[in-house]
Amino acid sequence: MTTRDVENEIASPASWTVQGPPIFARRGGVGADDVFKWLVYITAFAVPAVLVALFILLVIDAWPALERFGLGFVTSSNWDNVKEQFGSLPYIYGTVVTSLLALLIATPVGVGAALFVTEYAPRPLRVPVSFTIELLAAIPSIIFGLWGFFVLTPIMRSTVEPFMKSAVGPLPVIGSLFQGPSVGKDLFTGGVILSIMILPTIVSISREVLLAVPTMQREGMLALGATRWEAIREAIIPYARVGIAGAAILGLARALGETMAVTMVIGNSSRKITGSLLTPGYTMASAIANQFTEADNPLYFSAIVGVAALLLVVSAIVNVAARLMIWQISRGVAKGGTRG
Amino acid sequence: MTTDRPETTSRRSMVARLSATFAGAAFLAACGAEAEPAKAPAAPTAAAKAEPTKAPAAAPPTAPAPAATGAVAITGPFEGEAKTLTGAGATFPAALYSKYFNEYNKLTKVEVNYQSIGSGGGIKAISDQTADFGATDSPMTDAQLKEAKGGEILHIPMALGAVVATYNIPGLETTKLKFTGETLAAIFLGTITKWNDPKIAADNAGVKLPAEDIVSIHRSDGSGTSFVFTDYLSAVSAEWKTKVGASTTVNWPGGVGGKGNEGVAGEVKQTPFSIGYVELIYAVQNKLGVGLIKNKAGQFVEPNLAGVTGAAAAAAGKVAPDLRVSIVDQDGAATYPISSFTWILAYKQMTDAAKATALTRLLWWGTHEAQKFNGDLGYAPLPAEIVTKGEAMIKSITGAGKPAFPGK
Numbered sequence: 001m002t003t004r005d006v007e008n009e010i011a012s013p014a015s016w017t018v019q020g021p022p023i024f025a026r027r028g029g030v031g032a033d034d035v036f037k038w039l040v041y042i043t044a045f046a047v048p049a050v051l052v053a054l055f056i057l058l059v060i061d062a063w064p065a066l067e068r069f070g071l072g073f074v075t076s077s078n079w080d081n082v083k084e085q086f087g088s089l090p091y092i093y094g095t096v097v098t099s100l101l102a103l104l105i106a107t108p109v110g111v112g113a114a115l116f117v118t119e120y121a122p123r124p125l126r127v128p129v130s131f132t133i134e135l136l137a138a139i140p141s142i143i144f145g146l147w148g149f150f151v152l153t154p155i156m157r158s159t160v161e162p163f164m165k166s167a168v169g170p171l172p173v174i175g176s177l178f179q180g181p182s183v184g185k186d187l188f189t190g191g192v193i194l195s196i197m198i199l200p201t202i203v204s205i206s207r208e209v210l211l212a213v214p215t216m217q218r219e220g221m222l223a224l225g226a227t228r229w230e231a232i233r234e235a236i237i238p239y240a241r242v243g244i245a246g247a248a249i250l251g252l253a254r255a256l257g258e259t260m261a262v263t264m265v266i267g268n269s270s271r272k273i274t275g276s277l278l279t280p281g282y283t284m285a286s287a288i289a290n291q292f293t294e295a296d297n298p299l300y301f302s303a304i305v306g307v308a309a310l311l312l313v314v315s316a317i318v319n320v321a322a323r324l325m326i327w328q329i330s331r332g333v334a335k336g337g338t339r340g
Numbered sequence: 341m342t343t344d345r346p347e348t349t350s351r352r353s354m355v356a357r358l359s360a361t362f363a364g365a366a367f368l369a370a371c372g373a374e375a376e377p378a379k380a381p382a383a384p385t386a387a388a389k390a391e392p393t394k395a396p397a398a399a400p401p402t403a404p405a406p407a408a409t410g411a412v413a414i415t416g417p418f419e420g421e422a423k424t425l426t427g428a429g430a431t432f433p434a435a436l437y438s439k440y441f442n443e444y445n446k447l448t449k450v451e452v453n454y455q456s457i458g459s460g461g462g463i464k465a466i467s468d469q470t471a472d473f474g475a476t477d478s479p480m481t482d483a484q485l486k487e488a489k490g491g492e493i494l495h496i497p498m499a500l501g502a503v504v505a506t507y508n509i510p511g512l513e514t515t516k517l518k519f520t521g522e523t524l525a526a527i528f529l530g531t532i533t534k535w536n537d538p539k540i541a542a543d544n545a546g547v548k549l550p551a552e553d554i555v556s557i558h559r560s561d562g563s564g565t566s567f568v569f570t571d572y573l574s575a576v577s578a579e580w581k582t583k584v585g586a587s588t589t590v591n592w593p594g595g596v597g598g599k600g601n602e603g604v605a606g607e608v609k610q611t612p613f614s615i616g617y618v619e620l621i622y623a624v625q626n627k628l629g630v631g632l633i634k635n636k637a638g639q640f641v642e643p644n645l646a647g648v649t650g651a652a653a654a655a656a657g658k659v660a661p662d663l664r665v666s667i668v669d670q671d672g673a674a675t676y677p678i679s680s681f682t683w684i685l686a687y688k689q690m691t692d693a694a695k696a697t698a699l700t701r702l703l704w705w706g707t708h709e710a711q712k713f714n715g716d717l718g719y720a721p722l723p724a725e726i727v728t729k730g731e732a733m734i735k736s737i738t739g740a741g742k743p744a745f746p747g748k
Contacts, residue, residue: 082585149603154610181553184611185596268560268597280596286560290599293458294562294588296484 055312062306064299073306079270081291086303088310090270094187094281095314098262099255101191101277102198107248109195110202117203118210119232130207137200145264148193153265156192157184161278164188179276185267188277193261198251205250209243210236242330249322256315259285284311412747414705417448421698428455429462429475431600432564432619433682436499436717437475440710447705450698459564459588466493466685472695474685477501477564478571478588479664492688494733495664496703497681499711500652500720503568504643504678505631506623507615508608509535509550513629516642518543520634521576521669521677527615528556528573529580530594535613543634550613557607557616560597562588568680569617572668576677617678620648621718635677636669647676648720656725663729679720689738696739697746703734704745 059066065086066073076087117130161182169178178188213236221235222228237244267280268290284307295301427437434456441452457465459476466474467488475498485493505519523539526532532539536549559566571586584590596614598607601622608616609626620643623630632640641647654670669677684703690696707730711721722730737744 078591080591081589082587082591149606150610157611181555183555183596185607263560263599264603268599269592269595271592271594282597290561290597291589292562294460296460296463296588297481 055309058305058309058312062302062309065303065306068299069303073303074310077270077273079287079303081297081300084297084299086300086306088284088287088303088307090273091282091284091287091307092310092314093273094190094266094270095256095283095285095311097187097277097281098190098194098266098283099252099318101187102194102255103248103252105192105195106199106202106251107244110199110247110251111206111244113199113203114206114210115232115236117207119228119236130203133203134200136196137204141197141258141261144193144197145261148189148261148265152193153184153189156189157182161188165278176275177277180274180278182278183267183280185265185280186278187266187281190262190266190281190283191277193265194255194258197258197261198254201251201254202247205247206240206244209240209247212243213239242326245322245326245329249319249326252318252322253315256318257285257311259283259289262286263289284308284314412704412708414448414701414709414748417450418697418701418746418748420694421448421450421701422692422694423449423698424451424453425472425695425698425702426453426455427462427473427475427684428457428465428471429685430459430477430564430682431456432477432501433475433499433719436714436719439713439717440706443710443713444702444705448701450702452702458562459567460562462685466490466687472686472699475683476685477680477682478567479666479683480685488687490687490689490691494686494688494737495662495681495683496686496707496730496733497652497663497722497726498684498706499682499714500645500648500667500679500722501564501568501682502620502643502645502648502676502679502720503565503572503617504620504623505615505617505633506605506608506628507631508610508612508629509552510612511550512547515547516630516632517547518632518634518640521572524633525573525577525580527554528558528593528595529577529583530556543640552613555611555614556592556595557604557611557614558592558595558597559589559601559604559617560599561603563600564588564680564682565601565617565619566590568668568678571666571680572678575666575669619718620645624718633677635673635675636671637673637675639673641674641676643676643678645715645718645720647674648679649723650675651677651679652681652720652726653723656723656729659729661729663726663733681726682719686737688736689741690744691740693739693742693744696737696744700734700737700745704731707731707734 069076069086072087074087074092075089076085077089077093078085078087079090080086113129113133117126121129161178161184164178165182169175217235217239218231221231226234262283263286266283266286268282268286269280270282270287272279287307288304288311291300292304295304434454437454437456441454445451454475455461455471459478462471462474462476463480463484465471467484469490474493479495480488480493505524507517509515509517517540519540520543523532523537523543526539533554534551535554536551541547541549567586567588570580570584570590573584574581574586584593596607596611598604598616601618604616605618605622605626605628608614608618608628618628620630622628623643630643632642634640650672651667651670654672654675655665655667659665659667663681663683665681667679667681670679684706686699686703690699707722707727711727714721735743735745
C-alpha cells in the first residue's frame with residue numbers, strides 16, 4: 001500500500017465503512033479489543049486480590065494466637081515469649097502515638113515549606129528548596145536510623161527533653177505527656193524522626209496542590225486589597241485543603257509502616273504504657289522486625305504474624321478514616337464554592 | 341490519591357520490613373567484618389592466658405584429640421563428597437564461621453554457604469530441611485526436636501562465647517566494677533535503681549558510686565546473647581526465674597532495647613549511667629567498661645577466653661550426652677559464669693551420602709584444626725573433653741544408611 005492510498009483511506013470515511021475498521025482488522029481482528037479489555041480488568045482486580053490474599057494468609061498463620069488469646073491479643077499489654085502470653089497493645093499504642101505525633105509535627109512544617117516555595121520564594125530559590133526537601137525522601141530509612149541513634153538521641157536526651165519537661169511538664173493535661181527521666185530513646189524521639197521522614201511527602205504533595213490553585217483565585221483576592229497572608233488564609237488554603245489533607249494522610253501511611261529508623265530510637269520496650277511520651281515504646285513494625293528471626297516456637301511465630309495482620313488492619317482503618325475526612329472536607333469546599 | 345492506597349501502604353510496610361531485615365543483616369555483617377582487625381591485638385593476651393590455666397588441652401587445637409583419633413586430619417578434597425553445603429542460623433558465630441568456611445574452601449574446595457539469619461531461623465531451616473545444617477546459640481527444646489522432619493538432630497558444639505556486663509558511668513571509666521549474679525538480676529528487674537545502692541556498694545568497697553538512676557539496656561531483637569544472659573540470671577536468681585525466665589526474647593521488666601550487639605554497645609556508650617550486656621568481643625571492640633562477675637566459687641572474674649573454656653571444661657564431666665546443655669554458673673575458681681556453647685545442628689541420619697560425607701568432614705575439621713582461629717576472633721576454643729564428645733557424634737552420622745565420616 002502506498003502512502004497515497006493510506007491518505008486516501010483516512011481522508012475518505014466512506015472507505016472505512018466499506019472495509020470495516022481497517023486498523024484493528026489488520027492487527028488480528030475485533031478480538032484484540034476484548035483481549036485488551038480483559039487485560040485491564042485483570043490488572044485492576046489483581047491488586048485488590050493481592051491485598052485480600054495477603055490478609056487471608058496472615059490471618060491463617062496468625063490463627064493459633066488469635067484463637068488462643070481472642071480479644072486479649074489486642075487489649076492485653078503482656079507480651080511474654082517465655083510464658084507464652086501475647087498481647088500486642090503496647091505495639092499498637094506505640095505505632096499510633098508515634099505516627100500521630102509525626103503528623104502533628106510534620107503537617108504544619110510541611111505546609112509552611114510548601115507555601116514558602118509556591119507563594120513567597122523568589123523564583124531562583126524555588127527549585128533548589130523544593131529539590132532539597134524532596135531529596136529527603138530518597139534517603140534510605142537506615143540512614144535516618146543511624147543519624148537518629150548517634151545524633152538525634154543525645155540531643156533529645158540532653159537538651160530537648162529536659163526543656164520540654166520544664167516548659168510543658170508543669171501544665172495541666174498536656175504536661176502529663178512529658179514526665180519521667182529523659183532517656184532519649186522513647187516515643188517522643190520516635191515521633192520526631194518519623195516527622196522528618198514524612199516531611200518530603202507532605203511538602204511535595206502540598207506544593208503540587210498549592211500550585212494547582214488557579215491564579216485568578218489568588219489575584220482576585222489580592223485585587224480586593226487583601227494582604228498576602230489574607231489571600232493564603234481566605235483563598236488559597238481553603239481551595240487546597242483537600243489536597244493538603246491527602247498529603248498528610250500519605251505521610252501518615254508512611255509513618256505507620258516505617259520500621260528501621262524508629263526501631264533504632266524508640267527504645268523497644270513493651271513493658272509499660274504510661275501516657276508520657278518520654279517512656280521507651282515499641283511499634284508494630286519494629287516488633288516484627290526485631291522478633292521475627294528468633295521466633296522459633298509456633299505460638300510465638302503466630303503471634304508475630306498476628307501483629308502483622310493488625311498492622312494491616314490499623315493501616316486500613318487509618319486510610320478509611322482519612323478518606324471519610326477528605327470526603328467531608330471536599331463537601332465543605334463544594335459548598336464554599338457555591339457561596340463564593 | 342486513588343482507591344488503591346491500602347495496598348500501597350501494606351506494600352510499603354512490607355518493603356520496609358524486608359529492607360529492615362536486610363539492613364540489619366548487612367549492619368551485623370559489617371560489624372562482624374570490622375571485628376576481625378579490631379579484635380586481633382587483644383587476642384594474643386587472651387590466648388596466652390588460656391594456655392597456662394586450661395592446661396595443654398585448650399590451647400593447641402590439633403593436640404587435644406586423644407591418641408585414638410590423633411591421626412585423623414582433614415588435609416584436602418575427598419573423592420565423592422558434595423562440593424557445596426548450605427547452612428543457616430545464629431548470627432553470633434557468623435564471623436567465626438565465615439572464617440572457617442573460607443579456610444575450608446581453600447583446603448578442600450567445598451563451598452559452604454552460611455546465612456546468618458538468627459538461631460530461630462537456623463532451627464527452622466534444619467527442621468524443615470531447607471538447609472544442610474543449622475546453627476544456634478540456644479539448644480533446641482524437646483518439642484522442637486520432635487517436630488524436625490528428618491529425624492534425630494545432633495547438637496555439635498563449635499565454639500564458646502561469653503556475655504559480659506558493660507556499663508558507662510562518667511568518672512568511673514577505668515574502674516572495673518564487681519557484680520554478683522543477684523545484683524545483676526536486681527538491676528535488670530528494676531529493684532535496684534541507683535548506682536549507689538548498698539548491694540552494689542557492698543561488692544565495690546572504695547569505689548565512689550554516683551547517686552544516679554541506672555538505665556538498663558537489653559537486646560530488642562531475639563538473640564542467643566539474650567538467651568545466655570537470661571539463662572544465667574535465671575540460674576542465680578529465683579525471682580528472675582519466676583518473673584522473667586530465660587529465652588532469646590523475654591518480657592524485659594524495664595529499660596531500653598537496642599538492636600543487635602552493636603545496638604546495645606552503642607546505646608551503652610552514649611547513655612550515661614547505663615548498663616547492658618553484649619558478647620565479649622563487642623565490649624572489647626568498643627572499649628567499654630566490663631564488669632567482673634562473681635562465679636560459683638566466690639571469685640570475681642574478669643571475662644576472658646580462658647575463663648570461658650574453663651566453664652565448658654567444668655561442665656564437661658556432668659553434661660548430658662547430647663550436649664544440649666547450659667554452661668552458665670559453673671564451678672572452678674577461674675571460671676567465667678556467663679558462658680555458652682554455640683552449636684551446629686545436623687541430622688543423624690542424612691539421606692544424601694555425598695552431603696553427609698562433606699558435612700562430617702567439615703564438622704571434624706571445625707572442631708579440631710579450625711579451633712585455632714577462635715581466639716583471634718574473640719571466641720573461646722572448645723576444651724578437649726567436649727571435642728571428644730563431639731567426635732563421637734560426628735562419627736555417628738550416617739549418609740544413606742552408611743557411616744558418613746571417612747576418617748580423613
